[in-house]
Amino acid sequence: MLNRKTKILLTKILSFFSVVRGYNIFVIALAQYLAAIYILAPEKRALDVLLDWRLFLLVMASTFAIAGGYIINNFYDAKKDIINRPKKSYLDRLVSQKTQLQVYFTLNFISALLAFFVSWRAAIFYSGYIFLLWYYSHRLKKYVAIGNLSAALLAVLPFFGILLYFKNFYQVIFVHATFLFLIILIREMIKDLENISGDLSNDYQTLPVIFGERFTKWCITFLLALTLVPVYFLVTIYEVGYMDTYFYCSYFFLLFFLWKLWCASQKTAYIKLHILLKLILVAGVICIILIKPTVLENGQKLLLKK
Secondary structure, eight states, X not given: OOOHHHHHHHHHHHHHHHHXXXXXXXXXXXXXXXHIIIIIOTTSOHHHHHTOHHHHHHHHHHHHHHHHHHHHHHHHTHHHHHHHOHXXXXXXXXXXXXHHXXXXXXXXXXXXXXXXXXXXXXHHHHHHHHHHHHHHXXXXXXXXXXXXXXXXXXXXXXXXXXXXXXXXXXXXXXXXXXXXXXXHHHHHHHHHHHTHHHHHHTTOOOHHHHHOHHHHHHHHHHHHHHTHHHHHHHHHTSOOGGGHHHHHHHHHHHHHHHXXXXXXXXXXXXXXXXXXXXXXXXXHHHGGGGSOOHHHHHHHHHHHHO
């Protein structure tokens, strides 16, 4: 049996894990590595990419910066979350706000320091990213549409940090990023529908608060139609290997999502839609490996030459 002090410690660790959304950060780190191996540096061996210490530092810099972003976002949303997510809010409040802020500044310092070890340009990029995360939580997220657009952009930016490192500005990378941006933007609007009660009481100017749920659903429908553009280019023009199977399957689920969206009217329904979008995003990360693994072929050729 665990003693009382151990139970309190484990509870606080779980609380802190909830604050920084540890599960989200793991998926983002995995996505960065898979994107580096299969999209950004396909001419290199997978092992060479995995053992690249500069890439590791950049992924860690992203991890600490994003964790800090979740902390400061949780700090500003404390009152709203009491209404929208009372159980999670209770768990998050087990770690004091003073401690959360101390950890926030520490994580940001480590993030910028790790990036500086790679280059001064990387340090500037991640310092700017940290500032934007704070400014989003402090001000931008309260404004209609701007909050959604900035949240989606901030979710995609860490991948551009890795892109700048490899300096491979292939058009296909930006098409992938466009699809990702649109799906995340849709997810942000679903979160607004899910959290409308807390947004109303805390004067957040979101689409559902200003224009109503029906208008927001039409915006989501329009964005979902826009995703057809990057998907068309990815499956017909660019070489994505077997990952085209993911795009075909994801559209089946996105059409199901659209049908359930127009049927939804309660918070529980929007939560389920939010979870569905998360699953589509996670599946997209895993399915990056379906892109033709030329990195393995290149690695075998390099070994034979040696």
